[in-house]
Amino acid sequence: MKKKKWLKISLGLILAANLLLIVFGKTYVYKALYYNFADINDHEIFYNRTVEAGHPEVWTNSPSYNSKTLSDDFRGMLEKTESIAFLVVKNGMIEYEEYWNGYSQTSKSNSFSMAKSITSILVGIALKEGKIKSLDQKVGDFLPEFKKGKRKNVTIKHLLTMTSGLNWQETYISPLSHTTEAYYGNDLKGLIKRLKVEKTPGKEFRYKSGDTQILGILLEKATGMTLSEYASENLWKVIGAKENATWSLDDKAGTEKAYCCFNSNARDFARLGKLYLNGGHWGKFHIVDPEYVEASLSGIHLENDIIDFYGYSWWLLPNNRFYARGILGQYIIVMPEEDMVIVKLGNKRGKKVGPHYEEVFSMMEYCEKNF
Numbered sequence: 001m002k003k004k005k006w007l008k009i010s011l012g013l014i015l016a017a018n019l020l021l022i023v024f025g026k027t028y029v030y031k032a033l034y035y036n037f038a039d040i041n042d043h044e045i046f047y048n049r050t051v052e053a054g055h056p057e058v059w060t061n062s063p064s065y066n067s068k069t070l071s072d073d074f075r076g077m078l079e080k081t082e083s084i085a086f087l088v089v090k091n092g093m094i095e096y097e098e099y100w101n102g103y104s105q106t107s108k109s110n111s112f113s114m115a116k117s118i119t120s121i122l123v124g125i126a127l128k129e130g131k132i133k134s135l136d137q138k139v140g141d142f143l144p145e146f147k148k149g150k151r152k153n154v155t156i157k158h159l160l161t162m163t164s165g166l167n168w169q170e171t172y173i174s175p176l177s178h179t180t181e182a183y184y185g186n187d188l189k190g191l192i193k194r195l196k197v198e199k200t201p202g203k204e205f206r207y208k209s210g211d212t213q214i215l216g217i218l219l220e221k222a223t224g225m226t227l228s229e230y231a232s233e234n235l236w237k238v239i240g241a242k243e244n245a246t247w248s249l250d251d252k253a254g255t256e257k258a259y260c261c262f263n264s265n266a267r268d269f270a271r272l273g274k275l276y277l278n279g280g281h282w283g284k285f286h287i288v289d290p291e292y293v294e295a296s297l298s299g300i301h302l303e304n305d306i307i308d309f310y311g312y313s314w315w316l317l318p319n320n321r322f323y324a325r326g327i328l329g330q331y332i333i334v335m336p337e338e339d340m341v342i343v344k345l346g347n348k349r350g351k352k353v354g355p356h357y358e359e360v361f362s363m364m365e366y367c368e369k370n371f
Contacts (some may be wrong), residue, residue, distance in 0.1 A: 012302065038183065040084065040109040040346075042107060046249060048247065048263070051226040052234075053244050057239070060093045062094060070144060076370075077359055078344070081344075081349060084101055085107075086098050086266075087342070088252040097267075105266070108263040109345055110328075112327045114332060115257070116260075121276075124289065124292040124310075124312075127289070150196070151199035158211070160312040161205065161313075162205055165200055165202075166198070167198040168195060170208050178191065178210060182213060186251040187251070190299045200216060207310075217258070226256065247261060266345055269332055269345075270343045275288070295311070297311050297320070309356070320337070323360065325357075
C-alpha cells in the first residue's frame with residue numbers, strides 16, 4: 001500500500017511540474033533535460049541561417065608546413081581537452097594544423113562564446129558605416145523596451161563591456177536560468193524584454209551572454225538585415241572565408257543566438273584573428289576602424305576599478321595578446337609580437353587560472369618556442 005501511495009504522489013508531482021512548465025512557458029526545459037549539456041555539434045539540433053562566403057582567399061602553407069612534431073606533453077594537453085582542431089598561423093601562413101575524430105579543414109562546429117567577439121566585430125563595422133552613431137548611443141534608440149525606466153541608461157558600450165547591470169543569470173547548471181532558456185528556448189526577443197536593470201549601468205563588470213544577445217538584436221534593427229546577412233556581406237565575404245558558416249537561431253526564420261552558436265571551421269575562424277592582428281584591415285579592405293580595434297583590446301575603465309582582462313567582448317592578456325573563447329575549449333588566440341594566430345577547437349577546457357584557462361598559456365608558450 002505504501003508503494004502505491006508513493007507512486008501516486010510521485011506521478012502527481014511529475015504532472016504538476018509539467019503543468020507549471022506549460023503554464024509559465026518553460027517547455028524548453030524538456031529540450032534542455034533531453035540534451036543535458038551543450039555540444040559542439042548542436043547546430044544539428046537547431047534551426048540555422050547561412051552566413052554565405054564569397055570568393056575564397058586561399059591560405060598559403062609556410063615552407064615548413066606540418067614539418068614539426070608536437071611534443072608528447074603538448075599533444076597530451078590537446079588530447080586531454082578532446083581537441084578536434086589545432087591550427088597555427090605565423091606571418092600570414094599556416095605553419096601547422098591537425099584534426100581529430102573525423103573532423104577536417106571544412107568541418108563545422110560550434111563557436112560558443114567566440115561568437116561574442118564576432119558580434120563585437122560587427123558592432124565595429126556598423127559604427128564605421130554610420131549605422132551606429134556612437135558607442136555611447138542608448139540602446140533605447142533601437143529597441144523600444146529600453147526607452148523607459150532604468151533600462152533607458154544602458155548604452156552600446158555597456159553591452160560590449162558586460163557592464164549593463166542587467167539581471168541576466170549566467171548559469172549553465174540550472175534548467176531555468178536565462179542562459180538555458182536562451183540556448184534551448186524559441187523566443188530570444190521575448191526573453192530580452194523581460195530583463196531588468198539591477199545595478200547602475202557602467203559600474204560593475206559581470207560576464208553575461210544576454211548583453212551580447214541584445215547587441216545582436218540591436219544590429220538587426222540598426223542595419224535592416226539579419227545578423228547572418230550583415231555578417232556575410234560585411235565580414236565573412238570580405239575576409240575571404242572559404243566555407244559558408246551558419247548561425248543558429250531560436251526558431252525557424254527566427255533570431256540568431258548572437259552570444260554563441262556561430263558554426264565554422266578552424267581555418268576560417270583564424271581569419272578573424274588575422275583581421276584584428278592587422279588592426280581591422282584585410283588587404284585593401286578597411287573593415288573595422290583601427291581606433292575601435294584598439295579600444296576593443298584596451299580593457300574596461302570603471303569608476304572604481306580597471307578590468308584588464310576583458311575589452312569589447314575579447315579576452316585580454318599581457319604583452320598585447322588577446323583571444324576569443326568558447327565554453328568547450330574554443331579559442332582564437334592572437335600574439336601580435338610573434339605575428340601569430342592560434343586556433344583550437346574541442347570539447348573540454350582545463351583548469352581556470354584567474355580569469356583565463358591553463359591551456360591558453362600552454363598554447364602560447366609552446367607555439368612561441370616551437371613555431
